[in-house]
Amino acid sequence: MTATIAAGCTLVGSQAASATTLHDGLNYSGDSYGADNSTWVGSLNDRATSIKNYGYTISWFNDVNYGGDGLRTYNDYNDLRSVQDWQGYNWNDRISSYKRS
Numbered sequence: 001m002t003a004t005i006a007a008g009c010t011l012v013g014s015q016a017a018s019a020t021t022l023h024d025g026l027n028y029s030g031d032s033y034g035a036d037n038s039t040w041v042g043s044l045n046d047r048a049t050s051i052k053n054y055g056y057t058i059s060w061f062n063d064v065n066y067g068g069d070g071l072r073t074y075n076d077y078n079d080l081r082s083v084q085d086w087q088g089y090n091w092n093d094r095i096s097s098y099k100r101s
């Protein structure tokens with residue numbers, strides 16, 4: 001089954017309506033952490049290297065409790081080293097909190 005719910009986002013099979021998931025490895029591998037919203041991503045703090053949003057728009061943040069530098073997106077990213085903030089720093093191993101928005 002395939003369902004399209006937003007521009008550029010395709011959900012396949014049983015993965016529909018999933019929580020945003022952080023992974024410490026490239027391409028959604030390694031240790032993971034999942035939740036719809038999170039004031040602190042626990043063991044994945046400052047470790048996330050890939051992220052799946054399943055079509056939801058979220059804002060992620062450098063600091064806990066939605067603090068510090070942030071980025072709003074609905075994309076999935078298999079390598080956060082390629083995603084830069086407004087200062088030119090990449091987002092690998094930085095995310096500490098996020099929320100749907």
Ligand SMILES: [Ca+2]
Nearest residue numbers: 062094095096
């Ligand atoms: Ca951080």
